[in-house]
Amino acid sequence: MKKEYGALVVGAGIGGIRAALDLAETGLKVALIDARPSLGGILAQLDHQFPTDHCGMCKMLPLTQRDQSSQYCLRKGIFHKNIDILLHTELSGLEGDPGKFTATLRRRSTFVDPTRCVSCGLCAEVCPARAPSEFNAGLSQRTAVYLPVPHNIPNHYVVDLDNCQRCWRCFEACPTKAIDFKFEQRKDFNIIVVTPDQQLSQDLPLWFTNENFPLHPAATGEEALGLLAGGLDCGLMLLDLDLPQAEAERTLRRALELRPNLAIVLLVSKNKDRDKVGDKDGGKDEAVAALIKQGAREALPKPLKQAQAVPWLDKLFMRLVSDETLSIEVGAVILAAGFECFNPADNPAGSADLLLYGGHPGVLTSLEFERLASPTGPSQGLLTRPGDGRPLRRIAWLQCVGSRDVKLKADFCSSFCCMISIKQALLAKRRTGGQAEATIFYMDMRTNGRDYQRYRDDAENQAGVRFIPARPHTILPGPDGGVLVQYFDYAGELREETFDALVLAVGARPPKSMERLALAAGIEVNESGFCATRYLAPNRTSRLGVFAAGAFGEPADIRGSLIQAGAAAMGASRMIRVYHGPRDETPEAEPKYADVSRQAPRVLVALCTSCPTLERNVNSALLRQRMEVLPGVVTVVDVPRACTREGWDILRHEAEASAPNRVLIGACLPYVHVPRLRELGEVLELNPALMDVVDIHTASFAGRDTSFAGHAACLASCSTKPGGGPGACDCGETARTNEMGSLLAMAAAKLLGADPSSLPQATPVSPQALVVGGGLAGMTAAMGIADQGFKVVLVEEAEHLGGLALNLRTTLEGNDPVRFMEDLVEQVEKNPNIRVLKDSRVVLSRGKAGRFVTVVATGEGVAHTLHHGATILATGGREAKVYEYGNRVHKCVLTQLELEQRLAAGTVDASSLSGVAMIQCWRSRGESRNYCSRVCCQGALKNILMLKKRNPGLPVYVFYRDIMTTGFSERFYTEARRSGAIFIRYTPDDRPRVEFEDDKPVITALDPVLGGQIEIRPDLLVLSSGVEPNDASEIADLFGVGLTEDGFFQEAESKWRPVDFLKHGVFACGLGLGPATMRESLLQAKAAAQRAVRILSEKQLSCGNVVAEIRQTLCSRCGRCIPVCPYGARSLDLDKDRIVVDELLCQGCGSCMAACPNSATVLRGFHDEQVMAVIDAALAGQPRAEARPQTAG
């Protein structure tokens, strides 16, 4: 039977993980696949993210129902009970309709059995092959059998067949027989060679004698088909095209009829002239293409040579018998295949030579720099130049490499490189203790997020990063192995500087497999090769039921990718609900656990015994002895191979017999056992929190690299003894046994001290959402929730729905926002699940995630009391009021929005104008509102293109600081330039000056290109006034959420939780959260809706096992614990005069414990006594180093 999933997520990068988590948390089963052998996409390679310069990926993990997923570093791995991960797997076909797709997945074998591989690394030690390491961006080498990402969990070696030399040494070295090259199956793999070439049919069997393949030469197609019809179980057919074409074709067709899965490879002779001289290759190529279309696998040039043909065929055999094709049923598909970084060396027009890339070790891409700065990178995070290893002290960044370059077919902005370069500049400063000099050469610094401009200002003013608006184009090898850069500075002077390294801020390109993926998924791509989406439906692809997440539809930074992923998840979730009807709502039966709090601890220790490395390296009898004497231990059982079903059954049997109330398992790969603990808990009626799995496996071979404690001392004492020397004693084994014993004793001590009392009561959820604000974002969010079957109350302050978006007349992409808004308002008002309260305000709100009680007062003075489980704040923003530059005094001064409306209404006649000037960033990005308003550049371009369309000769002058057309809106900037608008850059210190003569503006400004002043007398002066948030201080107070200094909502984490508040259950979207275009508001609203649905779809919310509690008798109400809590879970309850902890918000980090002076706050599972006991156990079991030779000898 086919496996059924709610959704298929293609791409396990950050966008895919977000989308998968968003769906899994609402109870949908998700299949998460990735073509790479590892999780995390490009982010696995990046250690630091702005603006915090930390990672923080784990902040995406579920905050409630935490025990459904793993709760540790998300960079290492993800475990959620609703997510199945399939790596090294590609989507190869998608049939059917939304709600019931059949997806065909092709899983490429890694030749390593993950259930056997213990990551000991012996295979890589013996591998003779070398290839550039993908993980280190080619800066280091890896073997052909390798770990794709060194820090993943689970982490298994994979074989890169393309670089494999077929020496089979890894196969021989593997202690667990995890590597499988299918040697046994070779003798059953029949190969038919259909060739008229006598020589070849004689040679081939000889060549392959060592490989054991049975070869069946056939001179004609008839003969081959006869073999097949006779029942030969054939795996591969080599079909020589020297046969007459008709015969070759017939053989192929007929063979595929007989054996639909037969792999057929064409042999095409390249040297011999088979046809007429004129079209010898053309005709043949066509024939080959036609046959491949009919089902041939590939074509191989003839004549074959033994040295090439044998490895090729052997590898093909391994692929054929090892690769799998899976078929699953899914309701919806999310594509999150991400992007590739532009590689200047890949493209002949990529200017690798001009940029010196590849020819000079000091010229790096930003990805390579990121690896250099990473502690897991090739230089352990020391910033040294590859090649000569000199420390990097003067570093320059060059922006827009591969972006904004029409010659490289990149008429788009990659959106993330500017911020990455600033981050890297700051990182370089920090890594070198401020010694490094950082210079960024840029065209436009696109700091277009809410807080990005401040980040840049801090980098410039406090950290001293130099920003130079120039595009250096002469890059030469400099003295001392440096890089000489020539550029024209802002004043037009030619300058020359030498840097230790030049970092190319490379842009985004569609993934390499895009063409295949688009074909398999049946979606369209846009002219830049990314997935085509529509401006006002940005989470959808061209195929219904298939959604785009992450940076797949448009290059985006992490924040943008996550918002896009959330929106895609919402689309998929809605689609599944619409086509599948209401989900099966019967909740899983909550397991019942016996109360063991009044019982004396009875610990069962189970030790897995039969791993080969374990036997060899550990004295298991000694270990067993040590375990038996530990306090509270009632039985120690040996379990052969705990990882297998049989082993586990033995364990269960033993456990049932001895009825323990604590279970400790010593085995490998703890994460494998986590789902089984739940199962065991049900059998024993024992809470899985009272069970633990200890990894005794890693320790069993860790001694090999002599990293274990005391080894050096032992070696020293051994070598001084007569006849001694390294390896003369078996102290390695003893040390490992000791280490393992300590690990187990520590875990046992922890279990002994575990609190067996039951968890706090779960909170029942009110299945209704409240949305505050009826603008574009609020209405979209309400629709997103209502469409999934939940009730929504939409509260709007004004007397009609629509908000700021009603003022728009056109969009850059040529959509009709008026119509869109009208439709949206109508849909919201007619939706039976949405109750709209206009002319209303929230006056009171209490409660927490899952259970809010809010009072809404309407204009008529009626108060409604609402019970809701989630809240979305979309209070929106407005056009900022500007009174300078003659606005609102002179008729000829307009804002961009006013001009847009007048152009639409026809009250501004473009043909009668003789000149228009625009000033961008007027007040935005100044002292009072130091953020980019996001919409003004787009608004200006929209108006320019409209003016130029109506009057092509009209002079338009635009004074700007940085044009912020990220993503595909860059195209319109190019178009505006091409239409003849003139863009003049100004700096905040030297703004354009405006005077008025005869009621007409006279603008004087510095033209930095000419280096002189210019004077313009236009008919119209248009100001980009920017946006500011509506006053949300009252709402923020009511719901207990924060505001930024500009009055926007302060989200929990700008990257990882972009639409969440620190207060769980409250979400934000739209202009209230930060300046955004219509597209971004829509995406945020959909992402926020999905976050709300995640809470609403639970019947009740329960906290995790590790939460903070307060011993009220010890608490002095000093309040120190309140500000240190990073999750805002603690507050002072004034009525009861005590500190209270919100168990749902508490994530068990323990900051409060550290801050509390009285030890009044404690963490379940980490009591002081317990932790002390663990430390005691660790130290007790560790024999002193000098005592070791005696025990060993």
Added chain:
Amino acid sequence: MNKTKPPISLTPAAHQRTLDGGLVAIQDLVRSCMQCGTCTASCPNAFAMDLAPRQVWRLLLYGLTQEVLQSRTFWLCSACYTCTLRCPRGLPLTAAMAALKRLAAAEGDAVNRKKALFYQEFMRNVEQNGRIQEMGFMCSYFLAMHNPMLPLEYTPLGLKLLGKGKLHLGGGAQRGRLGPLFAKVRSMEERP
């Protein structure tokens, strides 16, 4: 140009003038210029130019034809095509420089027409001889310039070139060989 100068006035009239002259065609070549300065940075002759190439484009787009035609920048363009190769916008900058030379020769003032003489004499020499013959070219250029002092100015350079054997008196082996080519170009140019 510096800040003490009076501001350049960009009147609608200045803009209008650009719309009818032959300048529109040149403007069209560089319209989507984004002033990144790549052309200037990569120009091997930029050191000798009074206006940097990107300033030329900016003035052209402003419609300040006179300022452009008064500069010697475009005359100094040696048509190495580096800027065209490197322009991220893919603009035909060398073609724009050449167009400026043609415009200046046809419509420019006396100074520009005189500057154009070098090119004209050069091409005439090539047409006649099938290759450049330095001596003949030098003589005809000096004659065309109507400046008796000019040969004296060039004497040191001439002696240097002569010493290195770079001044050929020339044979007639290739004479007239390029005639058909020139004729063809002329007839193509005459065609509308």
